Amino acid sequence: MKKLINKPEDFVRESLEGMAAAHSDLIKVHYDPTFVCRTDAPIKGKVAIISGGGSGHEPMHAGFVGMGMLDAACPGEVFTSPTPDQMLEAAKSVDGGAGIIYIVKNYSGDVMNFEMATELARGEGIRVLNILIDDDVAVKDSLYTQGRRGVGTTILAEKICGAAAQQGYNLEQIASLCRRVNLNGRTMGIALTSCTVPAKGSPTFELSDREIEMGIGIHGEPGRERMDLKSVDEITEMLTLKLIEDVGYSRIVREWDEDKGEWVDVELVDPNLERGDRILAFVNSMGGTPLSELYLVYRKLAEICSQQGLQIVRNLIGSYITSLDMQGCSITLLKLDDEMIRLWDAPVKTPSLRW
Amino acid sequence: MKKLINKPEDFVRESLEGMAAAHSDLIKVHYDPTFVCRTDAPIKGKVAIISGGGSGHEPMHAGFVGMGMLDAACPGEVFTSPTPDQMLEAAKSVDGGAGIIYIVKNYSGDVMNFEMATELARGEGIRVLNILIDDDVAVKDSLYTQGRRGVGTTILAEKICGAAAQQGYNLEQIASLCRRVNLNGRTMGIALTSCTVPAKGSPTFELSDREIEMGIGIHGEPGRERMDLKSVDEITEMLTLKLIEDVGYSRIVREWDEDKGEWVDVELVDPNLERGDRILAFVNSMGGTPLSELYLVYRKLAEICSQQGLQIVRNLIGSYITSLDMQGCSITLLKLDDEMIRLWDAPVKTPSLRW
Numbered sequence: 001m002k003k004l005i006n007k008p009e010d011f012v013r014e015s016l017e018g019m020a021a022a023h024s025d026l027i028k029v030h031y032d033p034t035f036v037c038r039t040d041a042p043i044k045g046k047v048a049i050i051s052g053g054g055s056g057h058e059p060m061h062a063g064f065v066g067m068g069m070l071d072a073a074c075p076g077e078v079f080t081s082p083t084p085d086q087m088l089e090a091a092k093s094v095d096g097g098a099g100i101i102y103i104v105k106n107y108s109g110d111v112m113n114f115e116m117a118t119e120l121a122r123g124e125g126i127r128v129l130n131i132l133i134d135d136d137v138a139v140k141d142s143l144y145t146q147g148r149r150g151v152g153t154t155i156l157a158e159k160i161c162g163a164a165a166q167q168g169y170n171l172e173q174i175a176s177l178c179r180r181v182n183l184n185g186r187t188m189g190i191a192l193t194s195c196t197v198p199a200k201g202s203p204t205f206e207l208s209d210r211e212i213e214m215g216i217g218i219h220g221e222p223g224r225e226r227m228d229l230k231s232v233d234e235i236t237e238m239l240t241l242k243l244i245e246d247v248g249y250s251r252i253v254r255e256w257d258e259d260k261g262e263w264v265d266v267e268l269v270d271p272n273l274e275r276g277d278r279i280l281a282f283v284n285s286m287g288g289t290p291l292s293e294l295y296l297v298y299r300k301l302a303e304i305c306s307q308q309g310l311q312i313v314r315n316l317i318g319s320y321i322t323s324l325d326m327q328g329c330s331i332t333l334l335k336l337d338d339e340m341i342r343l344w345d346a347p348v349k350t351p352s353l354r355w
Numbered sequence: 356m357k358k359l360i361n362k363p364e365d366f367v368r369e370s371l372e373g374m375a376a377a378h379s380d381l382i383k384v385h386y387d388p389t390f391v392c393r394t395d396a397p398i399k400g401k402v403a404i405i406s407g408g409g410s411g412h413e414p415m416h417a418g419f420v421g422m423g424m425l426d427a428a429c430p431g432e433v434f435t436s437p438t439p440d441q442m443l444e445a446a447k448s449v450d451g452g453a454g455i456i457y458i459v460k461n462y463s464g465d466v467m468n469f470e471m472a473t474e475l476a477r478g479e480g481i482r483v484l485n486i487l488i489d490d491d492v493a494v495k496d497s498l499y500t501q502g503r504r505g506v507g508t509t510i511l512a513e514k515i516c517g518a519a520a521q522q523g524y525n526l527e528q529i530a531s532l533c534r535r536v537n538l539n540g541r542t543m544g545i546a547l548t549s550c551t552v553p554a555k556g557s558p559t560f561e562l563s564d565r566e567i568e569m570g571i572g573i574h575g576e577p578g579r580e581r582m583d584l585k586s587v588d589e590i591t592e593m594l595t596l597k598l599i600e601d602v603g604y605s606r607i608v609r610e611w612d613e614d615k616g617e618w619v620d621v622e623l624v625d626p627n628l629e630r631g632d633r634i635l636a637f638v639n640s641m642g643g644t645p646l647s648e649l650y651l652v653y654r655k656l657a658e659i660c661s662q663q664g665l666q667i668v669r670n671l672i673g674s675y676i677t678s679l680d681m682q683g684c685s686i687t688l689l690k691l692d693d694e695m696i697r698l699w700d701a702p703v704k705t706p707s708l709r710w
Contacts, residue, residue: 002547002564004587004648004684011647018650021657022670058647192357209357232359287645290680291707292366292413293359295373302376315377318707319674325645327680329359352646352673355709 001201008198012055012077019062023351026066035090036062037072042096047165047174050090051103051158053110054079057218060155060321063352069162078197079219081109087117095126099171101178102130103157105150127171131178132253133157135185137246138215138223147251149217152282152332153185155320163346183270186246188239189330191216191286195323218323236300239331244308247272273335275309282332287322289329297329314344356556363553367410367432374417378706381421390445391417392427397451402520402529405445406458406513408465409434412573415510415676418707424517433552434574436464442472450481454526456533457485458512460505482526486533487608488512490540492601493570493578502606504572507637507687508540510675518701538625541601543594544685546571546641550678573678591655594686599663602627628690630664637687642677644684652684669699
């Protein structure tokens, strides 16, 4: 294993210490339990947005803490869910009295722990709603999930809901918006190489020099299919058509019903992508793929979207939701409406996203 | 070779086509000869800042074209200097009547071609001054250079001089500022793995699983020393101390003398870094090293600077001057003054740097 690290067991903590040293104008890092929050939190009367998940996907989530995006992030160990006490302490620390949205990627550990944290926070008198992101069209169930995995749309939901919170939306409005972003977003990824988890020290999976993994998960979990290496145009076309052709995905999610005071099952169905739709196209590096190659992906993606009558009106290209040092990329398409566009364009100031 | 590409010979052009498709609000890409320029150029009365060099270092330089930074960038083929006609056409395209600064990294091909372009542009009545960046303390001469190589400080000079131009500085003021940034900046890098040039298809050099190359060049050219893999703290300490201890570097540069109407040799000497100095610390990924590891570097760097009495007042952490998919990093320290800080903080809006 060749990495710029000290002891594998110190990797997450030391990386956060580096972040804290670098961005003390924007974020504070708390330890035991570990969470990252805005320096100016809590903000009275503002809904707070919190996310979290295993480390190894940087800059997600801690890199998105700041004005116009997250109020706090809870990093777990590498590829391991954070614990409910991290989420609870983060909530207590950034609660401005208007409630908390937990944005939760659909992995069994995260879902369970965020639900527990939701109940703990409610027990302390903090209103919390948690919204699930499950946008990965590659597989229905996987090693870490029941149902689809949560991937690229998470970043977009964090930006859009963060802007909404900054502009004074209330808890229910943001929950509804976040749910809409999730339903409107879809992602699929591909790996050219495996990632290497520091504590393990060897690649998570083996791919020959001529193989790629289509539909890879962000923890290196298997995708849809292993196939021969192809040109970027062919790979991009396969990913993009899978995204466009995905229709009517339905899932049952557990949501908190305020009136009943209990969890209820709700069915949610993705809207289809249709000719004339305006979309945000997000091309993401898995960590080891350089920007120059992402632009090759974007080039073909833009061509296909144009052929399919989809209008790319916003884009994001870079390393935002990664899998350590994995080479590969993911494509996320988010169907936009006027409100989402306005919120996407709103100012943001975080360590890894700002405009 | 595993990359997201089509034919190697189309790599640069197709990557630029992707950029053009993604960032049509900020940049225009011209072909034959190839250069990238601001959509709003030329700007009457503003000095134009142009840089360029071989491709494979993205986002440098094309990713830094836009408001408050570069007016144009001239990308060559991978690791190959652009040609004088690219530089000349870029100059003609963005000239607003107040003159042009060429920011040139010190590689023999770049230096020669930018000097030729300077003379061609002068022949067309455009005032041009070219300023050399030679900040890499690793080696005095290398495969591609006489004297030090130009690396990380280039980005900082582009940002600071771009802001100065945006604020109405004249040609001589910007030339003087750019020279000061170069003298005040110093960089050294390290590789964990080689890069792979698309047209070659195999690694530029071989490193065993236990070796690193200290003082690596951004084309994979040899550094100071090959050594056993070490912890990030040890690596960061070696790099940082080399930067801090580098004193009194002197070089002769060719500069255009307006009064004499000819090139003259000028001796320029770096100021030393001293206790109490304010610095900008720039931790850069070579392309394949993820952000989480850069924060480990920054953590130790901040500790050492503090011990040495250097005050980090600004920082930049990410993939800005890369070497395709190489794993590794570089550290740049720039000694700051009030003027540079003010210009660093000024608004910038480019594909890869914005605030």
